[in-house]
Amino acid sequence: MTLTELKYIVAVAREKHFGKAAEGCFVSQPTLSVAIKKLEDELEVKLFERSANEVSVTPLGEEIVRQAQSVLEQAASIKEIAKRGKDPLAGPLKLGVIYTIGPYLLPDLVRQAIARTPQMPLMLQENFTVKLLEMLRTGEIDCAIMAEPFPDTGLALAGLYDEPFMAAVPSNHHFAERKTLTAQELKSETMLLLGTGHCFRDHVLEVCPEFARFSSDAEGIRKSFEGSSLETIKHMVAAGMGITLVPRLSVPKGALDPKPKRRSEDQAFVRYIPFDGDPPMRRVVLAWRRSFTRYEAIAALRNAIYACELPGVKRLS
DSSP states (O other), rough: OOOOHHHHHHHHHSSHHHHHHHHHTTTTTHHHHHHHHHHHHHHSSSSSEEEESSSEEEEEEEHHHHHHHHHHHHHHHHHHHHHSSSSSSSSSSEEEEEETTTHHHHHHHHHHHHHTTSOOOOOEEEHHHHHHHHHHHHHSEEEEEEOOOOOOOOEEEEEEEEEEEEEEEEETTTTTTSSOOOGGGGGGGGEEETTTOOOHHHHHHHGGGGGGGSSSSSHHHHHHEEEEEEEHHHHHHTSSSSSEEGGGGSSSSTTTTTOSSSSOOOHHEEEEEEEEESSEEEEEEEEOOTTTHHHHHHHHHHHHHHOOOTTTTOOOO
């Protein structure tokens, strides 16, 4: 058996789909399928149950996939140990970021990283938290910027900042001229949510749990709609379809100025309103495998993040 074959079975177990797994491994589906069949023949076990609509992992296959993940992590550690003898800042750093952080942190972070450690380019991967955790375990990425909470996976964690939420409402909404809001006031509004899989959706539902009760009746439909990204939801807010909550860093620059000289198109149709008192917030952290040996690279990345403009958030030391 080879590390490549182990990588393939981990990918199939993660994606539950041969085509998507092949795409993620940058190989053709026949190449991946042949390699997995070869491994199954060598082990004389069936790792996957294949049907027309889905792929499932056999009970024995689940145990083998877990071991394969461990082997891949250890193999990645060997490479990192070798790199450590050289310059730990030389070579790419594979960084994962969740969808609701990437668009707002990465532009400034990439500029800071280029200025500070040009020899360490960032290889970026945006994905859901659950996917990034799997990629960390298998060594596909070195570290990830995510929002707590997420399952305890034995990763090393460093807090980056606490980020408050704000309400985004249409400019002609009856809340539009308010200086602050309370979570209680949102209960009677039509709430726009991110789709399932986004951790920020769960954060919003913690603030407004009544919107978790989707139903097929007219009231349930009126109370909630879903969007694929925060920017899509902002456009839905601008169109008057409802209100939403957004993390502070996603608020456009200048949108909170009491008398802006000129509003952007987004600011012209959307108003951003802080919460009264202690606002709901999320903690953003940097996570990496404890076996990852490029400690200086992690420290350099944290310093680059702290050098970014992070308006309205509480930086953590």
